[in-house]
Amino acid sequence: MSETSSEGSDGDRWVFYKDRPDWKDVTPVKQEEGPFPVVSIAYNAKFKDVYDYMRAVLKSNEISERAFHLTKDALELNPANYTVWQYRRLLLKDLNKDLREEFQYVSQLIDEYPKNYQIWHHRMVMVEWMDDPSMELDFLKEALYNDPKNYHAWKHRQWVIKKFNLFENELEYTESLIGDDLRNNSAWNQRYFVVLHTGKLSEPDQIRKEISFALKAILKTTLNESAWNYMRGLLIHTEKGVLEAEVVEFCEKLYASGNKSPHLLGMLIDMAVEGDDPKLDERALQICRELANRYDHVRAKYWNYMETIVKEKIAATKVADQKATNANEAASDVKNN
Structure with a gap:
């Protein structure tokens, strides 16, 4: 393999940006590490090449299809780079890109990097731009099936439910998860989130109903701290505590x-x-x-x-x-x- 090429993630031969004819007009910008770097990070050749050109288009604020494609290559190498994600969002708007295609792209990345904050944030922005949460609950159900305690997925679910008032079936969903795993603290937390934001904690009958739900769970495993904590949270809102x-x-x-x-x-x-x-x-x-x-x-x-x-x-x-x-x-x- 030559110094100017490598194998791409899809099996195709990778051509470095510095060797691409359509990028000859761009002067790459090297990473500034100061005159006396203490410990330089040993980036591989592909990483240096992509991010040298990424810094160049950022510097010139280039709005183009090639810059948009470059963001994908950059994110493949570092999906946690906030600056690249922000630039990609700028390009999505200015190039009037199809956000449905972007949803597919970000869904694939979440499957690969389910606990990457920047990817989840990008998805949130896409939902906001489209003002359409129709795909979210099913998508999140699948994500939480794979990892019932994924903090980022739960955070996104709470945001979607609250923003678009999708509380209707959420208690039943948490009950199902708790039935599968009484120790799923995330599901208990979600249940409290629902009763808190739907006004149920101001209704004595509803509180008693939830207390009974917690007591039944406690009886099944009295060492389960999640159920005890849930009940304590409910008692704060009762007259006698x-x-x-x-x-x-x-x-x-x-x-x-x-x-x-x-x-x-x-x-x-x-x-x-x-x-x-x-x-x-x-x-x-x-x-x-x-x-x-x-x-x-x-x-x-x-x-x-x-x-x-x-x-x-x-x-x-x-x-x-x-x-x-x-x-x-x-x-x-x-x-x-």
């Missing part, structure tokens, strides 16, 4: 059965702190010690901190009780005298 009767009853029954899930034990501590039952305070002290020393060593410092909070509550309760006792005794003395 962690002291909601259904949740208190559920946790007490689960604890009575001998369950020692750290998430359950943490709920019991929070219930004690928020409640006013001295017996539960004493139990919470013991639970804090169990978590720190046995069930949740990783967060031992946090549970030690919670132990001090519970102790302070117990002390404050004793002081309040003593003041009440003194006041009653004083009132009784006044009455007797």
Whole structure:
């Protein structure tokens, strides 16, 4: 293979831009690394050639079909280059390119680089320009089937759903994903996103329905932090918070059965702190010690901190009780005298 040619990605013989007759009028622009580069990146010959010409057209702001094709070659070598993507979008508009073809192109790249931010951003811009989300949910369903926890796909899905008000079937979609994998934190997060942005968290009946959904999931695997976190997020929007009767009853029954899930034990501590039952305070002290020393060593410092909070509550309760006792005794003395 000669120094001026190589094998292309499609198997065709690659011709360097510096050897192409239709690019003879362009002076390539070398990468500026300063007079004393400490560590120069060892770009291969093809990369240097493509990006030398890419810098040249950027410098001259050339608007042409050949420049558009050059962006594709540049992105093949580095699909994360923001500047090239931005220039490609400029060319798409100025050359009045078919955005449907661009969708096919970006879909292929996402299949190849599913976690490349710049590619997903480019797709978002295409959807905005076309004002048409009709292809997105099916496309994203396939992307998330391949990788249920792809952050970029979820971010794009949330953007599309919110911008174009496509919430209608999203709860059912998340329920399906959660049914497949109870530990899919991304699906739980998406479900919370939906109930938050559809006003369901301002409707007590809807909140209770979602709490029941979470409790059923917790029963299937009590160590699943995702379901516990989802329920806690719901409780923020209820009148009684962690002291909601259904949740208190559920946790007490689960604890009575001998369950020692750290998430359950943490709920019991929070219930004690928020409640006013001295017996539960004493139990919470013991639970804090169990978590720190046995069930949740990783967060031992946090549970030690919670132990001090519970102790302070117990002390404050004793002081309040003593003041009440003194006041009653004083009132009784006044009455007797």
